[in-house]
Amino acid sequence: MDIPTLAATVTTFLVPALPYLTKAGEKGSEIIGEKLGKGVWEVAKAIWQRLGSNPEVEPVAREVAAAPDDQDAQAALRYQLKKLLAADDSLAAALAQLVETAGPPAGYRAEVHGEGAVAQGPGAVAAGKGGSAVSGDVHGGVRIGTTENIETQVKRES
Secondary structure (H helix, E strand, C coil): CCHHHHHHHHHHHHCCCHHHHCCCCCCCHHHHHHCCCHHHHHHHHHHHHHHCCCCCCHHHHHHHHHCCCCHHHHHHHHHHHHHHHHHCHHHHHHHHHHHHHHCCCCCCCCCCCCCCCCCCCCCCCCCCCCCCCCCCCEEEEEEECCEEEEEEEECCCC
16 A cells, blocks of 8 residues: 555544544543444554654644544644655554555545545446436437437446
């Protein structure tokens, strides 16, 4: 797994758990953290055990914990992780193995800035502004933008 993808994946696991992970030792933080889902919580804890004491990552992670929906804070965390992982091959390999074994984090999250489209999950289809996304067979006239094709048959390739 390349470093930018690994940093993004690690960030995805950490963000929902950081408010609980950064309060280590506070009564009930683990019980609250488990509400995230056992798989996500266990992976996030394992990642945090490797990263939490790092002087470059810890302060940025605390900022994300204070504002988990702040995209700028998340970007700062990703950036710090990319620098750290690029400098430490063994840490990168260990985290890559951890997240690959765990599989993708539960749920999907997407952001669209401006015009565009998002498709997520198995078999998902999306088209951007002015586009058409078709799943299945289409029979009859098809209009795409200002172009019209009459008596067109479009079949999905298997």
